[in-house]
Amino acid sequence: MATQEQEAGGFNVDPMHQFEVYPIIELPMVGGVDPSFTNASLWMMIAVVCVSLFLTLSARGASLVPSRLQSLGELAYEFIANMIRDNAGQEGLRYFPFIFTLFMFVLFCNMLGMVPYSFTVTSHLIVTFALASVIFIAVTAIGFIRHGLGFVQLFVPKGIPLIMLPLLVVIELISYLTRPVSLSVRLFANMMAGHTMLKVFGGFTVAFLSAGGIISAGAIAPFALMVAFTALELLIAFLQAYVFAILTCIYLNDALHMH
Amino acid sequence: MEHLFEGIKVRQADPHDHLRNFSDRVKKAQKRDKSPAPHKGRGTLIGMAYRLSVELVVGVSVGGFIGWWLDKWFATAPIFFLLMLILGMVAGILNVIRAARAMQDKVQLDDESQNQSQSENENKK
Numbered sequence: 001m002a003t004q005e006q007e008a009g010g011f012n013v014d015p016m017h018q019f020e021v022y023p024i025i026e027l028p029m030v031g032g033v034d035p036s037f038t039n040a041s042l043w044m045m046i047a048v049v050c051v052s053l054f055l056t057l058s059a060r061g062a063s064l065v066p067s068r069l070q071s072l073g074e075l076a077y078e079f080i081a082n083m084i085r086d087n088a089g090q091e092g093l094r095y096f097p098f099i100f101t102l103f104m105f106v107l108f109c110n111m112l113g114m115v116p117y118s119f120t121v122t123s124h125l126i127v128t129f130a131l132a133s134v135i136f137i138a139v140t141a142i143g144f145i146r147h148g149l150g151f152v153q154l155f156v157p158k159g160i161p162l163i164m165l166p167l168l169v170v171i172e173l174i175s176y177l178t179r180p181v182s183l184s185v186r187l188f189a190n191m192m193a194g195h196t197m198l199k200v201f202g203g204f205t206v207a208f209l210s211a212g213g214i215i216s217a218g219a220i221a222p223f224a225l226m227v228a229f230t231a232l233e234l235l236i237a238f239l240q241a242y243v244f245a246i247l248t249c250i251y252l253n254d255a256l257h258m259h
Numbered sequence: 260m261e262h263l264f265e266g267i268k269v270r271q272a273d274p275h276d277h278l279r280n281f282s283d284r285v286k287k288a289q290k291r292d293k294s295p296a297p298h299k300g301r302g303t304l305i306g307m308a309y310r311l312s313v314e315l316v317v318g319v320s321v322g323g324f325i326g327w328w329l330d331k332w333f334a335t336a337p338i339f340f341l342l343m344l345i346l347g348m349v350a351g352i353l354n355v356i357r358a359a360r361a362m363q364d365k366v367q368l369d370d371e372s373q374n375q376s377q378s379e380n381e382n383k384k
Contacts, residue, residue: 085282167346174322174343175350182317182354186309243310250361 015199019123019192040127043119047108055104076104080245087249091256098138099252102131103245110191110237114230122240123191128184135248136180143255154258183247190240194233201226307362314358315351322347 023036058073066074080100084092106122113120121127143151155172156165201222208219326343330336 171346171350171353174318174325174347175354177325178314178317178321178347178350178354181321182313185317186313189313190309239309247310 015196015203018119018195018199021124039119040121040124043112043121044109044127047105047112047121050112051104051108076100083246084249084252087246088253088256092249092252095142095252099245099248102135102248103241106131106187106244107238107241110241111234113191113195114234114237120191120195122187123195125184125188128188129180131244132180132184135183135251139248139251139255142252143258146256147258151255151258154254179251183244187240187244190236194229194236198226198229198233201229307358310358311355314354318349318351318354319344319347322350 021038021040023034023038024042025037027035027037029035054069055073058069061067062070077100080103081093081096084096084099088095109121112118113123140151143154147153155169155176157168157172160168204222205219205226208222209216211218322343322345323340325347326340327336329339329343333339
């Protein structure tokens with residue numbers, strides 16, 4: 001890493017440094033697992049606290065003519081409720097609390113990641129994969145609870161000759177197993193790529209500025225791009241939370257109404 | 260675990276119906292003064308693109324991983340790895356086709372409802 005920085009000359013910003021996880025409160029190992037309280041844990045807790053504060057404050061003193069905060073809360077509620085109704089049907093509304101929690105958590109983690117000097121929890125594959133695994137296991141369990149062993153029919157396409165069936169069942173199975181991976185990789189890759197890009201352009205700006213003289217004026221180009229990318233990143237932060245929630249609804253729909 | 264689910268059922272049974280009625284009433288109210296929303300679905304197009312892009316790569320990697328794991332299990336490297344890699348590719352393509360088809364249906368539905376509301380508006384005029 002050191003040689004790389006030397007080669008780059010004045011440009012010595014490490015764009016991956018922001019993703020470093022370090023312990024804030026070190027704890028002894030428990031059964032081979034390090035339970036230390038890290039910056040990732042801290043930002044997850046901040047996200048949870050922010051969501052709780054936002055929702056309790058927006059629900060407090062509810063009136064017929066909503067205040068700004070109340071209408072924001074209602075907007076979020078309606079948004080997810082409609083999403084579930086459209087994608088998983090009326091029965092899906094039973095799982096509203098879970099999907100709403102999921103959406104708010106991912107949204108707030110993404111948005112808090114846009115605050116300078118913060119840490120983006122969702123830019124770590126293990127976090128998104130843990131979320132996606134919970135969804136995957138829960139949805140599969142719901143499918144088996146509702147349909148019993150008949151849920152296995154999800155992997156058996158209809159109207160296929162018997163010789164082709166084993167091959168297609170394997171393909172269907174793989175296709176089902178890709179769900180948690182694609183769900184988590186999508187969120188993680190988007191968040192990490194965006195934040196790395198912002199950091200790289202930030203580095204360019206600083207490098208131009210520190211060059212001094214007339215070259216410093218060149219800083220305006222990467223700076224303008226950074227402003228544009230920040231706006232795009234805000235859109236992506238929301239969009240990825242939305243995609244995460246809507247895919248959960250779609251998977252839930254498969255478990256509730258088998259196709 | 261079970262009693263947990265039961266509690267949810269009991270609580271859900273009543274307000275559920277109420278909610279359904281309520282949403283029907285809201286829908287009726289919305290239909291009355293619904294102006295066509297031109298930007299609906301615009302923002303989600305990017306979301307759709309992101310959905311598809313990952314699907315292909317993940318199919319191959321998950322297939323490869325399963326194959327590698329089976330090979331370790333049965334000590335048959337690299338038969339399962341290669342086989343599952345190809346099957347994973349097929350699964351990825353299948354996923355993309357399915358997702359794209361679902362999106363197509365949705366876009367068509369949106370277009371139809373938009374056209375309908377537009378023609379309704381024109382009739383009113």
